[in-house]
Amino acid sequence: MASLFRNERSPAPPRSFQTSHRIRYPVFEVPEAFWRPEFATPSEAISCGQMAIIAARQAMRDADFDPADQARRRVGVCIGTTTGTFMSDEVFYRDFRERRFPGVEPMARFLRDNPAHLVARTFGFTGPCQTVTNACSSGTVAIGEAAAWIASGLCDMVLAGGSEKLNRITYDGFAAMQLLDAQPCRPFDRRRQGLNLGEGAGLLVLESVDSIKQRRARIRALVLGHGNVMEAHHPSAPRPDGAGLRQAIDVALRQSGLTVGDIALINAHGTGTLENDVVEGCLYPELLPGVPFSATKGFTGHALGAVGAMEAAFAIACLEERRIPASIGFVEPDPAFAGRPVSEITTVNGRFALSVSSAFGGNNAAIVLGLIEP
Amino acid sequence: MSRRLAIRGVGVVGGFGTGREALLRALATGGGPNGTIDVETPEGLKTFPAYLADASGIRSFIDEQKLRRVDRFTQSALLGACLALADAGLLDRVDRTRMGLVLATGHGALGSATELLDSILDDGDAFASPLLFARAIHSAAASVVSILLGIRGPCLTVSQMAMLVPMAFSTARQWLLEGRADQVLVGGVDGYCKVLGYCRERFFGEGNRGPISPLAFDEQTAVAAEGSAFLLLTRDEGVPPRYGYLDKVAVGRVAGPTLGLPEDVLVLVGADGHRHCGSRYVELLPPTAQVAGFAPIYGSLPTGLAFDLVIAALACERGLLWLAPTAKDPVISSQPTVLREEVEIGNRPIYCLKLDKEGWFGWVRLSPVDSKFAVHPDA
Numbered sequence: 001m002a003s004l005f006r007n008e009r010s011p012a013p014p015r016s017f018q019t020s021h022r023i024r025y026p027v028f029e030v031p032e033a034f035w036r037p038e039f040a041t042p043s044e045a046i047s048c049g050q051m052a053i054i055a056a057r058q059a060m061r062d063a064d065f066d067p068a069d070q071a072r073r074r075v076g077v078c079i080g081t082t083t084g085t086f087m088s089d090e091v092f093y094r095d096f097r098e099r100r101f102p103g104v105e106p107m108a109r110f111l112r113d114n115p116a117h118l119v120a121r122t123f124g125f126t127g128p129c130q131t132v133t134n135a136c137s138s139g140t141v142a143i144g145e146a147a148a149w150i151a152s153g154l155c156d157m158v159l160a161g162g163s164e165k166l167n168r169i170t171y172d173g174f175a176a177m178q179l180l181d182a183q184p185c186r187p188f189d190r191r192r193q194g195l196n197l198g199e200g201a202g203l204l205v206l207e208s209v210d211s212i213k214q215r216r217a218r219i220r221a222l223v224l225g226h227g228n229v230m231e232a233h234h235p236s237a238p239r240p241d242g243a244g245l246r247q248a249i250d251v252a253l254r255q256s257g258l259t260v261g262d263i264a265l266i267n268a269h270g271t272g273t274l275e276n277d278v279v280e281g282c283l284y285p286e287l288l289p290g291v292p293f294s295a296t297k298g299f300t301g302h303a304l305g306a307v308g309a310m311e312a313a314f315a316i317a318c319l320e321e322r323r324i325p326a327s328i329g330f331v332e333p334d335p336a337f338a339g340r341p342v343s344e345i346t347t348v349n350g351r352f353a354l355s356v357s358s359a360f361g362g363n364n365a366a367i368v369l370g371l372i373e374p
Numbered sequence: 375m376s377r378r379l380a381i382r383g384v385g386v387v388g389g390f391g392t393g394r395e396a397l398l399r400a401l402a403t404g405g406g407p408n409g410t411i412d413v414e415t416p417e418g419l420k421t422f423p424a425y426l427a428d429a430s431g432i433r434s435f436i437d438e439q440k441l442r443r444v445d446r447f448t449q450s451a452l453l454g455a456c457l458a459l460a461d462a463g464l465l466d467r468v469d470r471t472r473m474g475l476v477l478a479t480g481h482g483a484l485g486s487a488t489e490l491l492d493s494i495l496d497d498g499d500a501f502a503s504p505l506l507f508a509r510a511i512h513s514a515a516a517s518v519v520s521i522l523l524g525i526r527g528p529c530l531t532v533s534q535m536a537m538l539v540p541m542a543f544s545t546a547r548q549w550l551l552e553g554r555a556d557q558v559l560v561g562g563v564d565g566y567c568k569v570l571g572y573c574r575e576r577f578f579g580e581g582n583r584g585p586i587s588p589l590a591f592d593e594q595t596a597v598a599a600e601g602s603a604f605l606l607l608t609r610d611e612g613v614p615p616r617y618g619y620l621d622k623v624a625v626g627r628v629a630g631p632t633l634g635l636p637e638d639v640l641v642l643v644g645a646d647g648h649r650h651c652g653s654r655y656v657e658l659l660p661p662t663a664q665v666a667g668f669a670p671i672y673g674s675l676p677t678g679l680a681f682d683l684v685i686a687a688l689a690c691e692r693g694l695l696w697l698a699p700t701a702k703d704p705v706i707s708s709q710p711t712v713l714r715e716e717v718e719i720g721n722r723p724i725y726c727l728k729l730d731k732e733g734w735f736g737w738v739r740l741s742p743v744d745s746k747f748a749v750h751p752d753a
Binding site: 019020021022074076081082083085086087088090093094096097099101103104107108111114116117120121125126127128129130131132133134135138141145148149152154168169171172173174175176177178228229230231232233234235236244247251359360361362363 | 414415416470475481482484487488490491492494495498499500501502503504507508510511512513514516517518520521523524525526527528529530531532533534535536537541544545548551552554569572573576577625626627628629732734
């Protein structure tokens with residue numbers, strides 16, 4: 001969070017893989033030092049599941065929960081990803097198609113490293129375990145589903161969130177779809193040209209109130225509502241009228257029992273693509289007038305299936321700090337929509353935040369997060 | 375509110391053919407692989423039996439033009455989904471704003487993923503196919519099903535190898551009981567492609583030849599398969615459901631010496647010829663359990679349990695469980711009782727159970743309309 005509030009970002013051409021694109025689109029890669037203490041793996045070989053393990057350790061430490069102390073708890077895992085279950089081992093596949101008959105250990109590892117199962121296996125969790133692949137809304141959906149597991153008594157605790165490892169195939173795919181900005185991305189800005197890809201993991205420890213009381217642990221925040229709605233419009237473009245996103249927000253707000261006036265901030269999806277930002281830029285002034293919003297993808301890049309969970313964590317931190325970072329990259333308003341993200345660090349008052357995600361294929365997800373009453 | 379769910383429709387496509395009538399025919403005759411696959415190996419070309427799905431029946435439901443950019447994997451998902459909707463009487467002129475979709479897949483659109491890799495390796499990074507990229511993402515099938523069928527409720531794709539089908543049904547159940555959706559289309563889909571055939575051969579060798587003997591737990595007898603299986607669920611409201619009820623789902627890692635199932639439990643085991651999973655059934659099922667396995671009807675694929683659920687639903691409708699192909703499997707001492715004749719269901723629930731080598735378990739319980747469990751689903 002500190003770098004967000006220092007207004008710092010450092011997108012750069014990819015270092016963990018090479019491409020022959022004429023334009024070297026900037027990305028936000030996780031520094032190797034981030035996983036070095038845990039995995040002695042070169043950056044091109046680190047897996048989505050391994051990223052999730054690192055985030056899970058951080059989250060459990062923050063929750064003051066030792067996974068060795070789970071004997072009387074049913075702990076589940078629900079992790080979203082876009083490409084973490086996508087067979088992308090180029091070396092294996094090249095050898096296969098060139099009839100070099102490669103060994104299948106890379107495939108065995110790929111199957112073992114399914115993010116949710118790797119986390120569950122690493123920490124010995126025995127509850128339900130699910131990897132959600134809803135594209136870019138996966139992390140937000142995973143948190144919503146995990147909250148439902150807790151509410152229904154299916155689990156006492158869930159490690160929930162998202163994880164994503166960037167690779168050449170994803171990069172090539174987004175470049176082919178002409179969705180990448182050759183400059184640092186500019187969500188909601190009139191001159192925006194697309195997104196910058198990112199990677200990372202964000203996990204939350206969700207826990208039942210009974211379990212928290214039993215552990216005498218602190219409650220950092222509450223998941224109060226979530227919405228998950230398909231808009232059935234187009235495989236890769238959002239519905240221009242934002243009906244799906246509006247409905248997802250409606251569902252989340254209704255479940256939370258809050259009204260629009262209770263929401264102190266919005267962490268927007270804000271990718272920097274032409275089409276996405278128009279939808280959100282039109283919707284928020286109408287549906288949530290006056291509520292400040294920010295797009296943090298200017299700081300992190302678009303980490304696809306992980307990013308909704310990372311942004312949920314940011315939203316909680318912003319509520320705690322009572323301020324939101326500038327929507328970096330936003331300078332010049334787009335006359336096509338009335339919504340304007342905050343362009344400087346902005347003080348917010350209130351206990352509740354909305355975090356939203358939209359995905360390829362038309363899935364929209366929203367979660368309402370809140371701090372407990374002081 | 376009742377916590378059981380009504381099963382209103384089923385849709386299947388696989389090596390046995392397309393639709394419930396094709397599956398019923400296979401159940402009556404014993405079924406088996408319907409084709410072969412060729413796999414190049416260092417030892418030369420090998421041919422294995424396979425259960426291959428023909429999704430061309432989707433053209434009866436969706437205009438050809440709309441299918442131009444839809445790959446085989448997604449066409450298979452679409453066909454299973456359309457068949458389930460049609461079976462439930464929900465295909466035409468139905469508002470699907472309150473319908474949810476949960477799709478489980480082990481391998482995803484692996485065929486499109488490898489085509490995408492081909493486009494990059496053949497032509498370079500700048501010539502990656504945007505169409506193949508969009509198809510290859512694991513959520514693509516659910517997106518296309520949603521778009522072409524106008525499904526506007528919640529949606530989730532589960533993508534993993536272990537317990538993916540029980541997780542999908544757990545999610546569907548949650549949504550209906552929470553009121554997030556009024557109907558949920560839930561099922562599984564997996565497809566075959568060459569790289570998968572190669573990996574299977576390297577992993578299992580001649581153990582891909584079948585015939586699948588699910589209860590010969592110490593033998594590797596798997597046979598590659600593809601297809602899709604869907605159920606259309608609603609809350610228990612209105613007319614009694616044709617296929618009975620889905621009244622409980624359990625998923626997790628085995629924590630004790632047994633699964634805690636009733637002694638006389640009737641179980642469709644998800645064993646599909648993979649030796650490394652088989653022994654778990656012997657260890658964890660009560661010795662008095664009555665078991666049958668139907669993988670020889672649909673083959674070995676990660677979403678096999680979805681096919682078992684359709685078979686269990688059909689058995690609830692019929693009141694009889696078919697003589698399973700496993701009736702011919704060799705008897706192994708101390709294993710549960712293998713069903714060797716047709717069984718009247720009566721009011722007994724059917725457990726569809728999946729176990730894996732890492733200790734994960736998942737089961738889904740279906741009950742006929744007059745079952746005591748249908749009244750007390752938490753029993």
